[in-house]
Amino acid sequence: MSSCLFCKIVAGDIPADKIYEDEDVFAFHDIGKQAPHHFLVIPKIHIASLNETNDAALVGKLTLTASKIAKDLGFADEGYRVVMNCNDHGGQTVYHLHLHCLGGRVLSWPPG
Template identity: 60%
Template sequence: MENCIFCSIIEGKIPAEKLYEDDKVLAFNDVNSQAPEHFLVIPKEHIATPNDANDEALLGRLSMVASSIAKERGFSEKGYRLVMNCNSDGCQSVFHIHLHCLGGRQLSWPPG
């Protein structure tokens, strides 16, 4: 997708601190971290919003990768939050679906 920052990261045109990569997904640290641990898991296929997603296995893969990284980084036992924003009211700022994983501290509720 033209002018998509996440597609540019996938293509290697923009550097990112990669945490995981396979043929379907990429995980990297969020440059605008909102918690001590904050990374994104994205599909390599450009899908603009969660409303456009139609691959249940791919969506599940995003969650499984996030969980695996949280375990590897040592904060899964204390807990973390997974968030996927959708469109303007959901505060989606990059229109390429992405799963946020936040942890490393007590998170507050409600989030918004």
């Protein structure tokens, strides 16, 4: 989608602090970080929200990519949180499926 912020990031039209990229996914540091480590993992194809997909392999790849990056960045053993916000009441602000990975501090529950 030409107006989607994350599609523009994937296309290279908007810069991002990239951590990882392969043929299916793109990961980058969140500009509004909520923890010492806070990055997003997104599919390269536009999917508006979790409600808009039934691609279990892709959703699984987003999760496994987050785990790999947490290990690579050295905070996996202490622990981290993986979150997908869905639609307005779930706190989704960018309508392109994305996974948040947060770590580097003790995270409280409930989240908010």
